[in-house]
Amino acid sequence: MIFEKRTERIIVPMFFMVALFAPLFLESNSFFVGKVTTIIILSIFVMSLDFLVGRVGLITLGHALFYGMGGYLFVILSPEYEAVNFWVYTLYICSISALIALVTGAMILRTKGVYFLMITLALSQMMFYYFFDSLEYGGGDGMFIFVRPETSIFGLSFLDLDDPQHFYYLALFSLFNTLVFFKVVLRSRFGRVVEAAKQNPDRTEALGYNIFAFRLTCYVIGSALGAYAGFLFALQFGFVNPSFFTWEMSGMALVMSILGGSGTIYGAILGTFTYEGLQYFFEHLTKEWLLFMGSAIILMVILLRKGIAGYLEKLLEK
Amino acid sequence: MINDIVLETEALSKHWGGIKAVDEVSLQFRDRLLHGVVGPNGAGKSTLLNMLCGTLKPTSGCVFHKGQRIDALKPWKFVQRGIGRSFQKTNIYPEMTCLENCAISAQRRFGGNFNLFVSRHSNKLVRKAAEQALAQVGLEDRTHAIAAEISYGEQRQLEIAMVLAIDPCILLLDEPMAGMGHDESLRIIELLKELKKTYCIVLVEHDMDAIFELSDQLTVLDNGRHLITSSVDEVRADPRVKDAYLGAEDEEEQTA
Amino acid sequence: MTTELFFVQLINGIQYGLLLFLIASGLTLVFGVMGILNLAHGSMYMVGAYLVWYFFGVTGSFTVSAVLSALIALALGILIERVLIQRLYNRNHLDQVLLTIGMIFVFNSLQSILFGNDPYGVAVPDALSGSIPFTDNSSYPIYRIFAALICVAIAGLLYYVVSHTRLGMLIRAGESNREMVEALGVNIKVLYTTVFALGVMLAAGSGIIASPMSSIVPGMGESVLITCFVVVVIGGLGSIKGAFVGALLVGLVSTFSAVLLPSISNMIIYISMILVLLVKPQGLCAK
Amino acid sequence: MSEALLEIKNINTLYGHSHILHDLSFRLDKGQSMSLMGRNGMGKTTTLKSILGIVPPRSGHVYFDGEDVGRLPTWKRMRRDIAYVPEGRGIFHNLTVKEHLQMAARPGSDGRGSWDYDRVLETFPRLQERLSNLGTELSGGEQQMLAIGRALVTNPRLMILDEATEGLAPLIRQDIWSVIAAIRESGISTLVVDKNIKALKKLCDRHVVLIKGKVHFDGSSEELDLNLENVERALSL
Amino acid sequence: ALASSEIKIGVMQPLSGLYAGPGRSGLDGFLLALKGYANNSHQNSIDVITLDTEAKPARAPELATSLLIQHNADFIFGPAHSGVAMGMIKVLRGKDTVMVIPNAGAAAATGSLCAPNIFRTSFSSWQPSYPMGKVALDKGYKDVYLISWNYGMGRESLEAFEESFEAGGGNVVKKVLIPFPSTNFQPYISDIAAQDPDAVFVFFAGGGATKFVKDYDAMGLRGKIPLLGSGFLTEGTLEAQGEAAEGVLTTLHYAEQLDVPKNLEFRETFHAEYGHYPDIYAVQGYDAGQAIINTINLLNGDVSDKQAVIDTMEKLTINSPRGDFTFSRAHNPIQNIYLREVKDGVNVVKSLAAEALEDPARGCQL
Ligand SMILES: Nc1ncnc2c1ncn2[C@@H]1O[C@H](COP(=O)(O)OP(=O)(O)OP(=O)(O)O)[C@@H](O)[C@H]1O
Ligand SMILES: Nc1ncnc2c1ncn2[C@@H]1O[C@H](COP(=O)(O)OP(=O)(O)OP(=O)(O)O)[C@@H](O)[C@H]1O
Numbered sequence A: 001m002i003f004e005k006r007t008e009r010i011i012v013p014m015f016f017m018v019a020l021f022a023p024l025f026l027e028s029n030s031f032f033v034g035k036v037t038t039i040i041i042l043s044i045f046v047m048s049l050d051f052l053v054g055r056v057g058l059i060t061l062g063h064a065l066f067y068g069m070g071g072y073l074f075v076i077l078s079p080e081y082e083a084v085n086f087w088v089y090t091l092y093i094c095s096i097s098a099l100i101a102l103v104t105g106a107m108i109l110r111t112k113g114v115y116f117l118m119i120t121l122a123l124s125q126m127m128f129y130y131f132f133d134s135l136e137y138g139g140g141d142g143m144f145i146f147v148r149p150e151t152s153i154f155g156l157s158f159l160d161l162d163d164p165q166h167f168y169y170l171a172l173f174s175l176f177n178t179l180v181f182f183k184v185v186l187r188s189r190f191g192r193v194v195e196a197a198k199q200n201p202d203r204t205e206a207l208g209y210n211i212f213a214f215r216l217t218c219y220v221i222g223s224a225l226g227a228y229a230g231f232l233f234a235l236q237f238g239f240v241n242p243s244f245f246t247w248e249m250s251g252m253a254l255v256m257s258i259l260g261g262s263g264t265i266y267g268a269i270l271g272t273f274t275y276e277g278l279q280y281f282f283e284h285l286t287k288e289w290l291l292f293m294g295s296a297i298i299l300m301v302i303l304l305r306k307g308i309a310g311y312l313e314k315l316l317e318k
Numbered sequence B: 001m002i003n004d005i006v007l008e009t010e011a012l013s014k015h016w017g018g019i020k021a022v023d024e025v026s027l028q029f030r031d032r033l034l035h036g037v038v039g040p041n042g043a044g045k046s047t048l049l050n051m052l053c054g055t056l057k058p059t060s061g062c063v064f065h066k067g068q069r070i071d072a073l074k075p076w077k078f079v080q081r082g083i084g085r086s087f088q089k090t091n092i093y094p095e096m097t098c099l100e101n102c103a104i105s106a107q108r109r110f111g112g113n114f115n116l117f118v119s120r121h122s123n124k125l126v127r128k129a130a131e132q133a134l135a136q137v138g139l140e141d142r143t144h145a146i147a148a149e150i151s152y153g154e155q156r157q158l159e160i161a162m163v164l165a166i167d168p169c170i171l172l173l174d175e176p177m178a179g180m181g182h183d184e185s186l187r188i189i190e191l192l193k194e195l196k197k198t199y200c201i202v203l204v205e206h207d208m209d210a211i212f213e214l215s216d217q218l219t220v221l222d223n224g225r226h227l228i229t230s231s232v233d234e235v236r237a238d239p240r241v242k243d244a245y246l247g248a249e250d251e252e253e254q255t256a
Numbered sequence C: 001m002t003t004e005l006f007f008v009q010l011i012n013g014i015q016y017g018l019l020l021f022l023i024a025s026g027l028t029l030v031f032g033v034m035g036i037l038n039l040a041h042g043s044m045y046m047v048g049a050y051l052v053w054y055f056f057g058v059t060g061s062f063t064v065s066a067v068l069s070a071l072i073a074l075a076l077g078i079l080i081e082r083v084l085i086q087r088l089y090n091r092n093h094l095d096q097v098l099l100t101i102g103m104i105f106v107f108n109s110l111q112s113i114l115f116g117n118d119p120y121g122v123a124v125p126d127a128l129s130g131s132i133p134f135t136d137n138s139s140y141p142i143y144r145i146f147a148a149l150i151c152v153a154i155a156g157l158l159y160y161v162v163s164h165t166r167l168g169m170l171i172r173a174g175e176s177n178r179e180m181v182e183a184l185g186v187n188i189k190v191l192y193t194t195v196f197a198l199g200v201m202l203a204a205g206s207g208i209i210a211s212p213m214s215s216i217v218p219g220m221g222e223s224v225l226i227t228c229f230v231v232v233v234i235g236g237l238g239s240i241k242g243a244f245v246g247a248l249l250v251g252l253v254s255t256f257s258a259v260l261l262p263s264i265s266n267m268i269i270y271i272s273m274i275l276v277l278l279v280k281p282q283g284l285c286a287k
Numbered sequence D: 001m002s003e004a005l006l007e008i009k010n011i012n013t014l015y016g017h018s019h020i021l022h023d024l025s026f027r028l029d030k031g032q033s034m035s036l037m038g039r040n041g042m043g044k045t046t047t048l049k050s051i052l053g054i055v056p057p058r059s060g061h062v063y064f065d066g067e068d069v070g071r072l073p074t075w076k077r078m079r080r081d082i083a084y085v086p087e088g089r090g091i092f093h094n095l096t097v098k099e100h101l102q103m104a105a106r107p108g109s110d111g112r113g114s115w116d117y118d119r120v121l122e123t124f125p126r127l128q129e130r131l132s133n134l135g136t137e138l139s140g141g142e143q144q145m146l147a148i149g150r151a152l153v154t155n156p157r158l159m160i161l162d163e164a165t166e167g168l169a170p171l172i173r174q175d176i177w178s179v180i181a182a183i184r185e186s187g188i189s190t191l192v193v194d195k196n197i198k199a200l201k202k203l204c205d206r207h208v209v210l211i212k213g214k215v216h217f218d219g220s221s222e223e224l225d226l227n228l229e230n231v232e233r234a235l236s237l
Numbered sequence E: 001a002l003a004s005s006e007i008k009i010g011v012m013q014p015l016s017g018l019y020a021g022p023g024r025s026g027l028d029g030f031l032l033a034l035k036g037y038a039n040n041s042h043q044n045s046i047d048v049i050t051l052d053t054e055a056k057p058a059r060a061p062e063l064a065t066s067l068l069i070q071h072n073a074d075f076i077f078g079p080a081h082s083g084v085a086m087g088m089i090k091v092l093r094g095k096d097t098v099m100v101i102p103n104a105g106a107a108a109a110t111g112s113l114c115a116p117n118i119f120r121t122s123f124s125s126w127q128p129s130y131p132m133g134k135v136a137l138d139k140g141y142k143d144v145y146l147i148s149w150n151y152g153m154g155r156e157s158l159e160a161f162e163e164s165f166e167a168g169g170g171n172v173v174k175k176v177l178i179p180f181p182s183t184n185f186q187p188y189i190s191d192i193a194a195q196d197p198d199a200v201f202v203f204f205a206g207g208g209a210t211k212f213v214k215d216y217d218a219m220g221l222r223g224k225i226p227l228l229g230s231g232f233l234t235e236g237t238l239e240a241q242g243e244a245a246e247g248v249l250t251t252l253h254y255a256e257q258l259d260v261p262k263n264l265e266f267r268e269t270f271h272a273e274y275g276h277y278p279d280i281y282a283v284q285g286y287d288a289g290q291a292i293i294n295t296i297n298l299l300n301g302d303v304s305d306k307q308a309v310i311d312t313m314e315k316l317t318i319n320s321p322r323g324d325f326t327f328s329r330a331h332n333p334i335q336n337i338y339l340r341e342v343k344d345g346v347n348v349v350k351s352l353a354a355e356a357l358e359d360p361a362r363g364c365q366l
């Protein structure tokens, strides 16, 4: 079983069961299907961040770099008025992002802790300004994607990205795969070394592991998945904007992952849904929702020791 | 005999600013022998070990392993060549259990570290190796205790178990007995006696009983310089060593 | 660039750098020295500026408003540390991120509720309102010179306190091992509350001092936050000297790039930080 | 019977659910020194931490100089002139040697100031050469000297040393023992955890041996001699 | 729908964050216009759903979708921020809901991306700046230094000025686009002093405008080199700028002291309602409200036929506090632009800089 904790074994299947059947009771283009799709996509992003921050120990404040990259790469690579193949472009976008992560990672992984945090922040800010200032990509106003990709494999097509429900299931499927993938990675020997390198890098090196290679691999994986989430998000609304790259974006994702329970991976889903849910609730309640949101965050961090997942674990383990 | 030399240093130096922590030290470490290294505090023993295992790059001089120069290699390459070391300051994975601590050490040599799926059999081997290492230092009954929650002396034991789990050919031990109780020390002494039949061991220790009993060859460093390398008896008799390091023998008798 | 313009820009750069140091000084103390990741630092800067604007409206005296605002900030700092930060010392650094982001939300919305969203300004105090002729058609305001001097004074004081007094040593020691500091008979709780509150007061103080030269607007906190972090990190954590050097570097680089390399002047501070960290991964003044 | 400086009564200490110290009691008289012995993991360090309040006991009392200090925070207890040399040394990585000594230095509560910066450097000349080095840049033994020095400059009435001679060269170890002997002469009490039974026997007036968080032996050096076999078995079984 | 059904208006304004000021002000104006509707003949109730866009373009499509699908809004009022506008347009373009923009001036909204259901009651970035070129020439300024933030609004404003200024033979000494939203203006002001142009033309708004004008004064340039700007330089910022703003010349489609009967009436009503006087953003919001309400009234409350709604709105003449205006074919106001000068802390109208100015709406296919 890849889910080691009881809590995971209860929460994760429950979530996916509900998520799987819920849309069947809603209209296909219902707002909630779209809204939940957005949150699911965000969860993928937050999960990839949690992997890096909570599990590998690479605290980055520039993960949005890859979120934006996913969207902008699509805009840059694809012809403007022609449907391209979704799977092919997924492959393109993930591998190009991975390559970018490989090159930048090789340079910046020399720095540690806060220095790493700041240098990733710097990279994402630079990308932000690059696209903000670039006239050919719409500057600060962003750009539209006019045609959604088609999804045929060998001529067979069973997904229509223009149908919100289909898109929803694509996102859900991606989330599930991401979760399982991270779990498999972390449970493997590779994952154990990564864990070790997080707790005590010096010792791990002294045990004969090239921790740089391990970290770089993780950075590449996390970044590629972050980019995939950005790509999905851009597709959902057919819109990219430099604000995808901002540190606020990274910061929010970080908040969601910590709220969910840093390092638990599945907590990313809890954190994202809670955060978005709270925001939705407060926003519809009052103009001063920010005050409530802030207070709620403060309260939760004080009361919940290890995020929501930590709290659930306290309830459910033994 | 020359072939027996597995690890060798040549005019090895490490300078920190003005401090010459290790100053032109040339030593030879032979297989199947326990090589003791002693010296006053700050003599450069740990620094020497750090260079032998690659964590520190020498300011000048070279390190040879089986005739090949290795001092420019990355630290993890040293381990892959079979050079393992323990730390003077306990250096473990605080949040893992003792078994996991040793499993991490052991799993490298079974491969598959970049492979997501490895066989059940291989996992079993790792576990066995880890358990064996724990048993060797006498931590069997602490197998599933979290490392941060065992006592200091036990952590010292774990420290050694972790090096053993690497299964190195050359063991560099930095004060393994420090912080350990009497009984535990005896146990480690027995263990080292056993191990030196097959390994090359470099032992840094301030516990004179242990070092005198175990060493086949004894080196004394003082202020970064090499003072003498010889048999235990000759070293004990050397007046310079007495002055710089040992003081009056049977120190304990003289106190109070 | 003519030599005259070069010198003018040099002075602009130094002055901007000093102002940056002033804003970053509290952050250096709290984050660089004490190791508390306070993302709400910018909010404290904002609090200072809004308070002084508010009191200026009420009292009409800049000095009185400045003192009042600083005292309130001090109290606020004590409150925040006591009620919130203190609970997180033995937790992960990430929880501090979460907490202080929550605080940013709260402060921003309180600002909007209490003071509205229009830009405000505070007039330069009369005593410092003159300016001295500078080039043919420009002059240099005395208040900015005054502010620069204050920055230098604070930098010096901070450096002295942190590096050369027992208090400074205790703060640094606390960052390394709180338990041990307590075992030396020091009330580390009170010590940390005090220093955190001082950090908040410095942040608010810089908002107060900067207010006559800037505009008081929503979001002013976040806009300086990142720059301050860049300053502290370029210099190297824990080093006041480093933060000072970092601030001057950022000040000069932004000023000159603004005129010479406008196309990348957005990114220039990030580029400089990356370059510095690639060469010295621990910042300029790392030990 | 002389006055007790430190007395603990029926202390029970737990880490989470694991019960480490069981009804532990002993006393240390003024000017005396006492050793605490036991195998690894028997609860020596836990005992010291309970006395200092770093790990507060679940129940029981700690009296220092006649006063119940069991409810006080650690720093207040230390202010009553206790100094602590922890195992693992507790050196601050970002302070220099000089700063370690400067920050800790203070006269005793009765104004005694016999231990100061200079005297420590005299005692440990090795440190003199390393004054501007950071804590992390010291060798293990140098760190140990610094930890002891840092405790001495607080001019304590009670020194608590946890494995203070760990990692020290024989010569220095002798020095430490004589320092401890000397401070005992000057009326400072010491509570020493060490594994070197021979040295402790010379140095200390009383000896306590722990097994699994319980007092197994408590007596003077003479009594220790009488029970040597028993104690040695407790230490190495 | 039946005549008695409820009409839904979605609001997407920045209520928090950097743009909260203009956002909330626009909303106030808008709500004031809606109030006037209460005493109307037909009895349809109006339901307003308010969402906060902050200044986050990334969230815009989602919020717009929510209004479109979840709430079935008939009209959407918003936003203030151009990037957000783009995100909304992506979702709303060609849909049945009519979007009325009360501020965001991005040229594309009523240019290349114009659509039948998208209206704007404020301005296009081109409008307030274009007339200033001629004003500068009339004043005899030959060499002008241009400076703004490097973002859509800034770039487009400078280009509009350049267009008319260079067409009349003026010379742009230097055109500087500085990082948005940096307010470290000192190096640029020193550069201006060194270049010594006849005048400076800028586009800044909000806090940046305050800071620029103060810095310009502090460095001693005020009174030496005239400062010209798009009107936002001195809108809502005069109090904060204080004396530093004296003498600044700006062009805009409104001025608080504008001597138009509707303006006086509006200002007093607004003041009675909210306790303070309205600013330009409130006017624009108010007019957006008027556009929607008048349309509803003309249709007698039946907004089910979207083509009819659009047709009706297109033909409206809005009785605005800034003077009457109509919509161009691209749905942008055809409006007067006034030249104003700051005197004693007030934008005093000097003259009409351009009458019934229509945005060229480049790229619009309507
Ligand atoms: N990073 C460093 N920077 C500066 N000096 C250092 C550094 N590391 C070690 N030293 C100095 O080098 C000398 C040798 O240190 P080393 O740790 O090798 O001593 P050692 O022989 O192991 O002593 P011990 O028995 O006390 O552990 C010491 O004087 C120490 O202060
Ligand atoms: N933080 C902790 N959490 C849980 N258990 C702990 C913790 N620290 C120590 N223990 C347990 O308490 C027991 C006593 O530990 P203690 O450190 O007091 O032993 P000790 O006598 O000092 O041993 P040593 O000689 O090895 O230092 C040990 O069994 C240890 O596992």
Ligand SMILES: [Mg+2]
Binding pocket: B045, B046, B047, B088, B174, D139, D140, D141
């Ligand atoms: Mg050593």
Ligand SMILES: [Mg+2]
Binding pocket: B151, B152, B153, D044, D045, D046, D087, D162
């Ligand atoms: Mg212990």
